[in-house]
Amino acid sequence: AMNMVSELVDDVSKDRGFFAALFASYRSLSEDGLISCSLTFSRSPARSYVKPAAIVLLTGQSIRAHSAVRDSRDLAESAMKALRATLARYKREYLDVLSSLDEPKPVAVVILQGRALSLEEIRAVVSDGSEYREVKIPIKNPEWSIEDLPPKIVEEVRLVVVNPFKSGMPFAVKGAFITGPPGVGKSVMAEALANALGLKVVELKPFTYRSMWYGATEKMLNAIMSQVFRRRRELAVVIDDAEFLSSRKYTIHEAHLSELSTILYHLQRSDRPFTILTANNPDLVDPALLRPGRVDVTILVGYPDKEMRRKALLRNASKYRVRFASEKVVDYVVNNTSWYSLAELDALLRLAASKGSGTVGLDEVEWARRKIVVSPTERRSIQDYLRWWSTKVQGIVIAYIPTEVEVE
Numbered sequence: 001a002m003n004m005v006s007e008l009v010d011d012v013s014k015d016r017g018f019f020a021a022l023f024a025s026y027r028s029l030s031e032d033g034l035i036s037c038s039l040t041f042s043r044s045p046a047r048s049y050v051k052p053a054a055i056v057l058l059t060g061q062s063i064r065a066h067s068a069v070r071d072s073r074d075l076a077e078s079a080m081k082a083l084r085a086t087l088a089r090y091k092r093e094y095l096d097v098l099s100s101l102d103e104p105k106p107v108a109v110v111i112l113q114g115r116a117l118s119l120e121e122i123r124a125v126v127s128d129g130s131e132y133r134e135v136k137i138p139i140k141n142p143e144w145s146i147e148d149l150p151p152k153i154v155e156e157v158r159l160v161v162v163n164p165f166k167s168g169m170p171f172a173v174k175g176a177f178i179t180g181p182p183g184v185g186k187s188v189m190a191e192a193l194a195n196a197l198g199l200k201v202v203e204l205k206p207f208t209y210r211s212m213w214y215g216a217t218e219k220m221l222n223a224i225m226s227q228v229f230r231r232r233r234e235l236a237v238v239i240d241d242a243e244f245l246s247s248r249k250y251t252i253h254e255a256h257l258s259e260l261s262t263i264l265y266h267l268q269r270s271d272r273p274f275t276i277l278t279a280n281n282p283d284l285v286d287p288a289l290l291r292p293g294r295v296d297v298t299i300l301v302g303y304p305d306k307e308m309r310r311k312a313l314l315r316n317a318s319k320y321r322v323r324f325a326s327e328k329v330v331d332y333v334v335n336n337t338s339w340y341s342l343a344e345l346d347a348l349l350r351l352a353a354s355k356g357s358g359t360v361g362l363d364e365v366e367w368a369r370r371k372i373v374v375s376p377t378e379r380r381s382i383q384d385y386l387r388w389w390s391t392k393v394q395g396i397v398i399a400y401i402p403t404e405v406e407v408e
């Protein structure tokens with residue numbers, strides 16, 4: 001913040017110099033919070049026209065620009081108060097100077113995106129063929145929360161998964177499998193679940209650990225897993241689109257089998273971290289991965305009902321700072337997106353917002369809707385398949401499979 005201040009004031013105060021007072025307060029960086037508020041004063045002898053300036057740094061995904069600007073005045077004032085208190089203790093001679101100045105004006109409000117601040121990673125080094133290979137996997141702070149999930153299953157997820165885990169019950173669920181058609185929010189749910197459990201996310205992706213050398217893939221996997229296991233109280237493992245771990249039913253390549261068996265081995269250790277798998281096509285995932293003891297709960301996610309479409313639409317509109325021309329537009333979108341996935345609903349919103357330069361009216365929605373073609377017949381049968389599949393699952397099932405009436 002001080003660097004920015006100096007850039008800003010340097011020109012006007014070349015031969016006069018300036019003072020800056022940095023006033024900082026930290027809250028958790030993963031939450032919304034103030035990082036710093038700095039005040040700057042010119043050292044000019046003609047104090048009468050000196051105006052103190054404040055630069056405010058905030059962090060957080062959900063901070064809106066206009067409320068940040070409004071709050072920044074209060075922040076600048078409390079920074080001024082804090083400065084006054086400090087001067088009263090250590091530099092009384094400056095107190096008069098300070099009282100002769102105007103109220104500080106915020107000249108800049110900077111909002112940092114919280115996610116960019118997460119630089120943690122898992123590192124593993126193993127010998128790969130004739131050389132050493134290092135793999136770094138970023139540790140992600142989840143952005144989605146359990147409140148973003150379909151209201152119909154939030155309570156059940158809390159009761160079955162979150163509460164027992166958080167209270168450290170020995171019988172707590174330690175693995176979840178999330179399945180459903182493309183774009184319905186499985187990856188989002190995996191993240192939200194980790195968030196609700198108070199865990200950060202390490203995603204196991206094949207391209208990070210697979211090697212062309214015999215035995216090196218397993219070695220790398222073991223090295224990664226041992227890092228993750230050590231930090232199991234703070235990390236969840238997410239295996240997104242787990243179809244890539246090909247099932248023994250379909251694979252004959254020995255390398256793939258041994259990769260799968262390495263993962264199976266780790267997932268049945270009693271000291272394993274919470275593990276979440278997702279897949280579009282549950283039939284392609286090896287049943288051994290999904291049996292109770294590795295995966296204790298299966299969450300089935302179907303195409304969203306109206307209630308969920310409304311919730312997702314409003315959340316994403318606020319995320320992209322999109323305005324609706326009227327309340328009617330929201331109803332119109334919700335009522336005319338039956339059988340859309342949440343990804344398609346999101347695409348519709350973004351398309352319409354691009355056309356309307358940030359404001360979405362009925363015309364924009366109609367225009368965007370023509371570009372996203374959805375076949376209700378096909379979607380109904382996918383939803384039916386999911387419902388049928390839910391009857392075959394071993395272990396606990398949490399199902400969000402809205403009926404035709406709820407969707408349409």
Ligand SMILES: Nc1ncnc2c1ncn2[C@@H]1O[C@H](COP(=O)(O)OP(=O)(O)OP(=O)(O)O)[C@@H](O)[C@H]1O
Binds near residue numbers: 188315342
């Ligand atoms: N709970 C939610 N609230 C609002 N929007 C959501 C939600 N879940 C998903 N979305 C929207 O849908 C998009 C796709 O979600 P996600 O990537 O989780 O789907 P998926 O089921 O994992 O898809 P795939 O099968 O292709 O991996 C997200 O980028 C987001 O825009």
Ligand SMILES: [Mg+2]
Binds near residue numbers: 186188240241278
């Ligand atoms: Mg996904």
